Amino acid sequence: MTAIAENPETATRPRRRGIFPRPTKTTGVVSWLTTVDHKRIGIMYGVGALIFFVVGGLEALLIRAQLATPNGEVLSADAYNQIFTMHGLTMVFFVVMPLGAAFINYLLPLQIGARDVAFPRINAVSLWIWIVAGLFVYSSFLFEGAPNSSWVSYFPQALVGPDPAGNLAADAVAIQQSRTLFYSMGLQIAGVASLASAVNFIVTVLNMRAPGMTMMRMPVFTWMSFVVAFLLLFAMPIIGIALWQMMFQVRFAGPFFDPLNGGDPVLWEHMFWLFGHPEVYIMILPAFGIVSEILPVFSRKPLFGYSAIVFSGIAIGFLGWGVWAHHMFTAGLGPVADSAFGIATMLIAVPTGIKIFNWLGTMWGGQIRFTTPMLFAIGLVSMFTIGGLSGVTHSLVPHDTQQHDTYYVVAHFHYVLFGGALFGLFGGIYFWYPKVFGKLLNERIGKIHFWSMLVGFNLTFGPMHFLGLNGMPRRYYTYADGMGWNVWNAVVGLGALVIGVSFLIFVANIFLSRNNPPAGADPWDARSVEWLTSSPPPVHNFDQIPQISDNDELWYRKYASDDSGTPVRVAAGGADDENPGGPYGDKVSGKTAKELGIHMPDPSWFPLLLSLGLPIAAYGVFFEDRLTMTAFFAVGGILTFGSMLGWALEPSAEEHH
Amino acid sequence: MSTVDAADHAAADHGHTTNLGMSNEKLGMWTFIGSECLFFGAMIATYLLYLNRTNDGLTAFDVFDIPFTSASTFILLMSSLGMVLALDALQRRDMRAFQTWTLATALMGMVFLAGQMYEFAFFVEEGFKLETSPFSVSFFMLTGFHGVHVTVGVVMLVALWALSLRGGITADKHLETVELVGLYWHFVDIVWIVIFTVIYLIPVG
Numbered sequence: 001m002t003a004i005a006e007n008p009e010t011a012t013r014p015r016r017r018g019i020f021p022r023p024t025k026t027t028g029v030v031s032w033l034t035t036v037d038h039k040r041i042g043i044m045y046g047v048g049a050l051i052f053f054v055v056g057g058l059e060a061l062l063i064r065a066q067l068a069t070p071n072g073e074v075l076s077a078d079a080y081n082q083i084f085t086m087h088g089l090t091m092v093f094f095v096v097m098p099l100g101a102a103f104i105n106y107l108l109p110l111q112i113g114a115r116d117v118a119f120p121r122i123n124a125v126s127l128w129i130w131i132v133a134g135l136f137v138y139s140s141f142l143f144e145g146a147p148n149s150s151w152v153s154y155f156p157q158a159l160v161g162p163d164p165a166g167n168l169a170a171d172a173v174a175i176q177q178s179r180t181l182f183y184s185m186g187l188q189i190a191g192v193a194s195l196a197s198a199v200n201f202i203v204t205v206l207n208m209r210a211p212g213m214t215m216m217r218m219p220v221f222t223w224m225s226f227v228v229a230f231l232l233l234f235a236m237p238i239i240g241i242a243l244w245q246m247m248f249q250v251r252f253a254g255p256f257f258d259p260l261n262g263g264d265p266v267l268w269e270h271m272f273w274l275f276g277h278p279e280v281y282i283m284i285l286p287a288f289g290i291v292s293e294i295l296p297v298f299s300r301k302p303l304f305g306y307s308a309i310v311f312s313g314i315a316i317g318f319l320g321w322g323v324w325a326h327h328m329f330t331a332g333l334g335p336v337a338d339s340a341f342g343i344a345t346m347l348i349a350v351p352t353g354i355k356i357f358n359w360l361g362t363m364w365g366g367q368i369r370f371t372t373p374m375l376f377a378i379g380l381v382s383m384f385t386i387g388g389l390s391g392v393t394h395s396l397v398p399h400d401t402q403q404h405d406t407y408y409v410v411a412h413f414h415y416v417l418f419g420g421a422l423f424g425l426f427g428g429i430y431f432w433y434p435k436v437f438g439k440l441l442n443e444r445i446g447k448i449h450f451w452s453m454l455v456g457f458n459l460t461f462g463p464m465h466f467l468g469l470n471g472m473p474r475r476y477y478t479y480a481d482g483m484g485w486n487v488w489n490a491v492v493g494l495g496a497l498v499i500g501v502s503f504l505i506f507v508a509n510i511f512l513s514r515n516n517p518p519a520g521a522d523p524w525d526a527r528s529v530e531w532l533t534s535s536p537p538p539v540h541n542f543d544q545i546p547q548i549s550d551n552d553e554l555w556y557r558k559y560a561s562d563d564s565g566t567p568v569r570v571a572a573g574g575a576d577d578e579n580p581g582g583p584y585g586d587k588v589s590g591k592t593a594k595e596l597g598i599h600m601p602d603p604s605w606f607p608l609l610l611s612l613g614l615p616i617a618a619y620g621v622f623f624e625d626r627l628t629m630t631a632f633f634a635v636g637g638i639l640t641f642g643s644m645l646g647w648a649l650e651p652s653a654e655e656h657h
Numbered sequence: 658m659s660t661v662d663a664a665d666h667a668a669a670d671h672g673h674t675t676n677l678g679m680s681n682e683k684l685g686m687w688t689f690i691g692s693e694c695l696f697f698g699a700m701i702a703t704y705l706l707y708l709n710r711t712n713d714g715l716t717a718f719d720v721f722d723i724p725f726t727s728a729s730t731f732i733l734l735m736s737s738l739g740m741v742l743a744l745d746a747l748q749r750r751d752m753r754a755f756q757t758w759t760l761a762t763a764l765m766g767m768v769f770l771a772g773q774m775y776e777f778a779f780f781v782e783e784g785f786k787l788e789t790s791p792f793s794v795s796f797f798m799l800t801g802f803h804g805v806h807v808t809v810g811v812v813m814l815v816a817l818w819a820l821s822l823r824g825g826i827t828a829d830k831h832l833e834t835v836e837l838v839g840l841y842w843h844f845v846d847i848v849w850i851v852i853f854t855v856i857y858l859i860p861v862g
């Protein structure tokens with residue numbers, strides 16, 4: 001980022017030519033493919049994640065259709081394994097994580113008063129790598145089928161398949177190999193994207209805050225994103241190594257996890273959960289951040305206990321590393337390890353509880369407006385609390401041994417990830433939609449969306465607690481009649497349909513709201529800096545970088561408090577379209593960055609090209625034939641490293657210095 | 658004009674002040690290196706776990722040639738010195754010395770890689786292969802991934818050298834670029850000290 005004026009002396013020099021013509025368009029498909037603007041990248045993450053949500057949701061419906069009745073015949077056992085595995089993978093890696101990333105990308109620079117992230121082009125690389133990773137994993141359906149050993153892919157299932165001798169028959173090993181390789185290489189590619197984003201966000205937060213924006217003045221969403229970036233930074237290499245080991249095991253018979261050759265399947269479990277538990281916080285913390293932004297705005301009160309929320313977020317980040325083995329109480333680690341991890345797990349409920357009470361404290365005595373974002377935020381607080389409580393029951397080892405791998409667990413993590421993360425993220429969509437697209441979504445439809453989703457959600461996942469406690473195992477493709485599970489499974493199936501309908505209502509809302517009047521810069525009477533600038537913000541975010549002097553900066557520009565502590569509007573008024581951010585705010589002039597003498601990073605083809613190299617190289621692993629394998633590696637490698645080189649040498653689109 | 662110009666090219670923050678007073682690039686490299694510690698940490702942990710799981714195949718005593726690897730380790734460590742001298746030469750604007758030392762550093766890296774390739778080929782011939790045992794595959798993965806890191810470093814060094822021949826590297830604009838390559842290179846060397854200690858110096862039994 002920069003704010004250096006065009007240099008008049010050199011502005012007239014003839015343009016240098018790159019290998020590719022440098023993209024300069026600001027509208028149209030090409031401009032989106034080559035963009036490095038964090039706001040557009042955020043939008044593409046969001047749209048992509050919602051598309052994957054439809055796919056993962058359809059998979060969930062297939063699962064529930066199969067299980068709605070005993071002896072269901074919608075899916076074969078083999079198809080069921082693929083579908084539930086892809087559902088889990090999709091929801092975790094291609095819906096919840098990237099939807100969080102969408103918000104981080106879009107909001108983080110705006111909330112700290114920066115023009116962009118620290119490395120805009122690497123940001124674009126992350127986006128495209130994430131997209132190609134998703135396409136790569138799904139391309140498995142064109143070959144030997146999709147990964148089928150669940151999103152945790154424990155060994156030896158991952159190696160020999162859940163059904164080595166059954167319906168896959170003679171080719172079982174080859175088929176299983178291909179499926180597991182899609183898991184291993186696909187997640188490996190997606191991990192590169194996360195790692196690059198993590199570096200990017202950490203540097204952005206540490207280095208690019210506006211003047212006066214101290215760490216303890218940062219909005220909570222930015223704080224939580226910062227913690228998430230650290231979790232990614234340290235969790236991704238661990239799963240990365242585990243996935244490489246998986247590749248060596250599956251493809252080259254290097255016996256990391258194969259007990260028949262001296263390997264230890266429990267090593268995979270450790271590595272997976274050493275990543276997997278922090279991953280849970282990677283998914284939930286952005287939603288916590290979103291809720292911490294929404295509740296104060298619609299309670300017309302500052303966040304209760306800002307620093308407690310921030311520090312409990314950091315504490316969760318730290319403690320999250322020490323509890324991974326609570327996923328392994330049935331793996332036979334022994335009573336000492338089990339107790340230690342059980343206690344550590346109970347500890348982590350403390351900072352989480354602090355957060356919940358801070359949110360309640362924020363609402364307490366506030367002037368609450370029950371807008372759609374507020375409803376979703378309250379939805380998160382209540383649903384997550386249920387999920388958190390059933391989580392505590394997992395930390396009791398004897399309890400967990402009983403409920404392990406039953407639907408009780410499925411209920412628990414959906415209360416956390418759907419009732420928690422997704423409710424928060426949907427609240428965020430309603431809250432920031434006017435900032436991103438300049439229009440409010442329809443409130444009435446939004447509320448219908450919320451209530452139908454809440455009802456559907458509880459119908460779906462509530463009864464799973466009972467099913468689980470009654471012994472219904474997860475990951476079984478069917479069950480017999482007369483187990484006492486029929487009724488609740490029918491209810492669960494119905495609930496899943498209601499969730500599906502609620503999503504259609506959401507899509508309808510977007511469609512029906514497209515002609516809504518402009519929302520203005522600050523439609524919710526909000527508190528943080530991103531509402532200073534126009535909606536949608538100009539490419540350069542702010543005409544002038546705002547000077548920050550307070551937590552809740554925007555609020556104090558708009559309000560002072562009288563003797564009784566009630567907010568009163570400052571004479572000059574708050575933000576409106578003419579005067580976003582009020583009298584001291586950022587004047588959004590309608591001028592382009594160039595007219596204002598602000599130099600923004602240039603668009604480029606190379607991030608997209610670079611990302612294409614990775615799946616091509618990854619396909620090479622599937623070939624037995626050394627020559628073909630090497631050819632794929634070579635083409636992919638040349639594309640990736642060639643793009644890096646082209647990128648390093650690419651001249652600027654505008655010859656300005 | 659030229660001061661603005663130089664500052665503009667020095668870093669992507671284009672002469673802007675950053676909150677930490679360190680350029681985004683350098684902070685980014687440090688952050689990335691933090692992540693790399695976990696990357697190697699996970700492999701080293703696996704190696705230590707599988708130290709004795711040799712499946713009755715070859716053990717460390719049977720295969721490792723410690724004097725040979727010590728020699729190539731020494732060369733790799735010397736390359737860190739080369740890197741320091743290259744950066745120092747650039748700071749003194751002595752382009753000849755800069756080119757010499759970058760190339761020398763790259764060459765030392767290549768010698769190390771050649772040694773590793775020879776070692777690998779020799780091991781495989783002896784029957785110490787990926788599929789031999791958890792021990793063997795952990796060894797190959799750990800040292801192999803380190804080799805990949807060295808390779809990336811060599812590519813960067815050769816690129817610096819080639820660019821500087823065409824006058825594409827100058828002390829005004831690229832000091833930090835070279836510093837970043839140096840950071841990476843030193844990190845890769847330091848990791849090797851750890852790996853070498855763990856693999857070759859810790860007694861196996």
Ligand code: HEM
Nearest residue numbers: 057060063084085088091092150151417418474475476496
């Ligand atoms: C649209 C509503 C959803 C429904 C109806 C649904 C339903 C299900 C069901 C029935 C299972 C168990 C499959 C089995 O074990 O055989 C399952 C597994 C799973 N779901 Fe969902 N789910 C939904 C949304 C989500 C969301 C938002 C996430 C967020 C991360 C998610 C993550 C997972 C994971 C990780 C698994 C475990 C898969 C595995 O065992 O490999 N689901 N889901």
Ligand SMILES: [Cu+2]
Nearest residue numbers: 277323324327
């Ligand atoms: Cu956990």
